[in-house]
Amino acid sequence: MRNKIIIGNWKMNLDLADAQDLTFKLKTSIKAKRPTEIAICPPSVYLLTISNILKDTPYIKVGAQNMFYKEEGAYTGEISPIMLKDLHVEMVIIGHSERRQYFNESDKDINLKIKAALKFGFTPIFCVGEDLIIREKGEAEIRVKHQVLEGLKDLSSVEIEKLIIAYEPIWAIGTGKICSGEDANKIIKMIRSTVKEKSTAQISEKVRILYGGSVKSDNFKEHIKYPDIDGGLVGGASLNFEEFIKLIDLANNVHEQTQSHHV
Ligand code: PGA
16 A cells, blocks of 8 residues: 655745744654655755754655756756755655746656656656646646656656656646546546556556645545545645644545555
């Protein structure tokens, strides 16, 4: 059975004092291992501070929001995998729609970044998702499948097994519009079968695939119940301590219910 995971993507939000405050609150509240894994992805300039706060807290992982695929060189403003290694980062969000949209990241760049992240031992959180025009044309599945295939290009099954994939329909990000559990599950199932095509059935059952886009505790109850939805990539709601904890609790509850069905 796959463990659920809730990942907070803080984006370009919070100042240093607020970032520290939120991290301390999470650290104080998450003292024991629960079935749901937890990760936060602060802005890169705060990564070292946040990793240091969480050094002795193995239950909260730290991720970066982006990474360049080159290891060093004349790339002003970029962050290399070697640098992230020094910051005790375990995960990296790759191909977020905001990076694709505002920073022109192509499927090819994303594939190179996934490869670089794997080479340096990070867990890539590989994001895919369609925009509203594509959704309204009824082409969401085709678009997302294409993104998945491009992202996984030339990866071995062993490498694919290490990925987390996040399905984030662009029209649902930060808009308050949520893709229904049923629709999200449908696309996530398609992503899982694409992963199977590129690896094996066994590996496709191990890869965690998350939903993201206006996730909040009052709408996520529906999504997290679907067995193919393995958690959430959470933007806005991850900046609010109480909301983030509620999302983790929701995922833990689903796990406990599933366990009790198995007994
Ligand atoms: P949102 O962002 O939860 O604020 O919609 C999600 C994301 O972009 O990862």
